[in-house]
Amino acid sequence: MSAANLIIVPANVLLTQFFRKRMSRKNHKYRVENEIVSAKFSNMLGMLPVTKAHGLEDEEIAQCDRNIRRLTARGLAVDRTNSYFGSALRAAANRRS
Numbered sequence: 001m002s003a004a005n006l007i008i009v010p011a012n013v014l015l016t017q018f019f020r021k022r023m024s025r026k027n028h029k030y031r032v033e034n035e036i037v038s039a040k041f042s043n044m045l046g047m048l049p050v051t052k053a054h055g056l057e058d059e060e061i062a063q064c065d066r067n068i069r070r071l072t073a074r075g076l077a078v079d080r081t082n083s084y085f086g087s088a089l090r091a092a093a094n095r096r097s
Contacts, residue, residue, distance in 0.1 A: 026077050037071045
């Protein structure tokens with residue numbers, strides 16, 4: 001085993017431990033939000049005739065838009081965290097050069 005591997009392997013382990021909880025937490029939040037938005041969207045589609053009859057479709061569309069924007073923000077947070085993790089591992093691996 002080379003001297004570089006003696007540094008890189010522990011660095012990768014530390015980076016993985018550092019990011020594990022953060023990635024797990026953000027993925028969980030995203031999955032929960034995705035289920036909520038999916039349920040609300042299905043409910044909205046089922047209630048479409050009622051909302052149209054009462055002239056509330058604009059409010060429902062606005063609510064759906066807010067839910068989708070919140071879900072998008074959660075998804076981007078997951079992507080950012082995963083990207084930081086990948087970049088940190090890559091930077092640690094390139095240190096041996």
